[in-house]
Amino acid sequence: MTEPWRDPLLPASARVADLLSRMTLEEKAGQLAGFWALPSDPGAPVAPMEDDSGEPAPGLDDIIGLGLGQLTRVYGTAPITAEAGMERLAALQRQVTEAGRFGIPALAHEECLTGFMTLGATVFPGPLAWGASFDPGLVRRVAAAIGEGMRRVGVHQGLAPVLDVVRDYRWGRTEECIGEDPYLVGAIGSAYVRGLEGAGVVATLKHFAGYSASRGGRNMAPVAVGPREFADVLVEPFVRALREGGARSVMNSYTDVDGVPVAADERLLTGLLRDELGFGGTVVADYYSVSFLESRHGVSGSRGAAGALALTAGIDVELPTARCYGEPLTALIRSGDVPEELVDRAAERVLLQKAELGLLDPGWEPLKPEPVDLDPPENRELARLLAERSTVLLANDGILPLRPCRVAVSGPYADDPHSFLGCYSFPNHIALPGDPGVEIPTLGEALAAAGFTVTADDPEVNVLVLGDRAGMFGRGTSGEGCDAETLDLPGDQATLASAVLDSGVPTVLVIVSGRPYALGSLAERAAAVVQAFFPGEEGGTALARIISGAAEPSGRLPVSLPRQVGGQPGTYLHSTLGGRTDWSSVDPTPLFPFGHGLSWTTFGYSDLAVDPVAPTDGTVSVGVTVRNVGEVAGTEVVQLYLSDPEASVVRPRRWLAGFGRVELAPGEAARITFSVHADRTSFTGADLRRRVEPGEIGVAVGRSSGDLPHHGSFTLRGPVRHPAADRVLSVPVEIVPVS
Missing domain, CATH: 3.20.20.300 (Glycoside hydrolase, family 3, N-terminal domain)
Known part of the structure; x- marks a missing residue:
């Protein structure tokens, strides 16, 4: 039995x-x-190792x-x-x-x-x-x-x-x-x-x-x-x-x-x-x-x-x-x-x-070894799509998208495929030299494949690739154990960038990094600035497609990008006194705020509508119309922020409450409606219990935490409420095309 x-x-x-x-x-x-089962020669450390005795580990x-x-x-x-x-x-x-x-x-x-x-x-x-x-x-x-x-x-x-x-x-x-x-x-x-x-x-x-x-x-x-x-x-x-x-x-x-x-x-x-x-x-x-x-x-x-x-x-x-x-x-x-x-x-x-997981079932057997393709074409397509949708166009004087021309692709990471990979990618984590095990086109190779003439002689445009090389425990400028003392670009990259910008040739800065860096005046002097956060094996292809206009840059900053190294660290999620004030000589205002990102087109916002009142356990509808007012198709990331002008403890000046991506052809519009439960205004009170307080809640909708063209408010009425463990955590968004 x-x-x-x-x-x-x-x-x-x-x-x-x-x-x-x-x-x-x-x-x-x-x-x-x-x-x-570590190898006999484990090579470079891949974890904070522990060997306090010198005795051999048990087999x-x-x-x-x-x-x-x-x-x-x-x-x-x-x-x-x-x-x-x-x-x-x-x-x-x-x-x-x-x-x-x-x-x-x-x-x-x-x-x-x-x-x-x-x-x-x-x-x-x-x-x-x-x-x-x-x-x-x-x-x-x-x-x-x-x-x-x-x-x-x-x-x-x-x-x-x-x-x-x-x-x-x-x-x-x-x-x-x-x-x-x-x-x-x-x-x-x-x-x-x-x-x-x-x-x-x-x-x-x-x-x-x-x-x-x-x-x-x-x-x-x-x-x-x-x-x-x-x-x-x-x-x-x-x-x-x-x-x-x-x-x-x-x-x-x-x-x-x-x-x-x-x-x-x-x-x-x-x-x-x-x-x-x-x-x-x-x-x-x-x-x-x-x-x-x-x-x-x-x-x-x-x-x-x-x-x-x-x-x-x-x-x-x-x-x-x-x-x-x-x-x-x-x-x-x-x-x-x-x-x-x-x-x-x-x-x-x-x-x-x-x-x-079925590991206690009778007759369990390990899988029989067989050839397995762990990098199939459909995976690479997904990797490229995510790389494209996560690339952020920070600044652009109109030079991008760039038609095929003579470009000089330079910088410390112009020819290093490992620079597209994070520290928990296998090639960088294991410090694998040479062949990374998967095909990783460099940006120069990808631009050449897209029809550009990549040359150092008399270029029409410079494409300067800067940023990080991820590694572990000091083997990189980003990654586990690779902390930074400042937010300057690593090494002499800022000096290099300044020299390239001084050349007089229009320059596109491409930052491929694991953290935001303080670009200061470099961003203002560049013809365009593109930010990619370790975009993976298809990063070169994705960046080339964006630079050439074959794809659009629909990414938005998930972290603020600082202006100067002395104004940080800090994030957008701060109180009034955590930002720029007349009582400190240090201005932490970022160069580009959380949520920022440009497109090939422009979008107009109109007709903000906010339910005026809701109970402290109710839901408020916030709607806005977004229209593509440019000449090409594009994607907007509509962002909803809330604020609490009077609360029992100090609250952030604003916080992200919801977002939605909407793709619109030229002239097309959509109605974006957020359903905001009162729980999304909750916070930990002075008694360390989570609470929803009655009172006015500010509403702002727009393109980033620093670009919010439409403002409104609603009022929560009723008693202070302490949400239970099943409180509402998310804000559903409905996107409906309109004429």
Whole structure:
């Protein structure tokens, strides 16, 4: 007779309860740890490594007799073809299932921030480009394509998306973020989650929470923010991605928040995440963050004690490999110092997820190795489309679009295909020299293919490519551990740009970067400025199509672009006193504001209509007509901002409440209507409870946070209301053509 835990017809909870009743403490603990099969020569570091003893790490054979929770980055640690990776994964899974008493396979996870991070897989634009697209539907399609490739080769979980809201552009991981506004991050991040989860791959939200608010923009530095900023800015995208996206996993932040490491913070990982937000999936540790409690944070005196802190806080799985959750932790449980119920709690969550994935079903077998194309034409088409829709035209004196002519393509990244890729692309993450594994046309090559004569002799136009080269831990100017002291263009690029601009030849600046840089007068002197945020393998083609006019630049800035390095860091989401005032000599007004982006055409706004009154639990309709008043077709990103002129705590001057992309032919118009629930005005009050207050709410609609031609207001009436956990998080938008 089949044991109940093997019966797929039974509820997962019943199966897991039966399995747990049969397992020893050590077998349950085995499900809480990962194993990272690092190569003998791992090369450049790809994570904040932990080796505090000098002793050799345990091998797989040393630990799998008691079972194993996860296999870490079988595909994403060293160059390996998809077929060879499938062979390797199948061999590892056979080892795991044959060694353990219950034959339970491990869950396999990989990175997928700019695509499935393995050799030969499509490298899509990075997360800042997702945000710049203002296109959740397209991002969902991209995530679905990424998930499909992962699922085809036996991967169960993807470590993305990053939902950290940008607070300081100097932070090296800005490139991994979606933007500086929590609503935009939540909308785009939730779309990515739906795409990945819809493909059958577990999405992992990271890094919960506060990581991006580190002091000085330094990686892993302490975080000191108030409870309102933490709740209303840093946590808000996670709420939406859990509620609307359906993510099944969360990864903790490395940092300490007000002196408490997140990996040991029960208030955050259990009280907030589970009790308040209702999360029922697994919490996985960022790599080595459990043992960092001992070695970096100094809040525990041993590996076992570190494991006990993390397990108590709510971390279910130690990644990337077993250090604290194995024998050091079980020894404390055997001694009675740590309750076994904590292991049971985490093991139940892990096994429930394995049941959902079919890993407890009888007859489970690893996928048979076969040739798999992880960069098919349809993926490249998606990558190009996202690269185009995320490219931002910052400034243009009319030179663009450019007809085929003699162009000089120069700059430090004119001929470097790696410059289009983020730090979590396989070629840059692994520091892979030479062939990146996928075809990546440079901008010069793409312009030549589009009919331009690329030459250094007597050019009619200069195309100067500046920006970043992403890497890890100091191997780049952007990326994890590659923080910046200032927001000057790296190295001597500003000097180079000034010299090229002095040549008298009209110059198009193309900035390909992982963060916004202070361009100052360079932008004013250039004929045009184009911004792309690590646009991926099709970035060169996409930029060439935009420069030539074959495609339109419909991206909008997901982060403000500073004017001078001394006026930052700062984002548009600030109070009145956080902006330009007469009481400070420093003017933080950006050169280009959040949401800014030009098109080949112009759009007119008219007929703003706002419902005048609603109850504090009601909905207000905000409508505006947008017309293409230019001579060519184009896409406008209509943005709705709210403000609260009188509140019980200090509020931002304005915040993004909704947006919609609308494509219009010349002369065409559309009516854009936003349905704004009163919950979108809620905030954390002085008593640290979320509240909706009666009173006037300002409304502004337009092209960016700094270009809002239409203003109105509505009044909320009724008592102060404290929204429940099911509060409304999004603002639906309806787009209807009009004559």
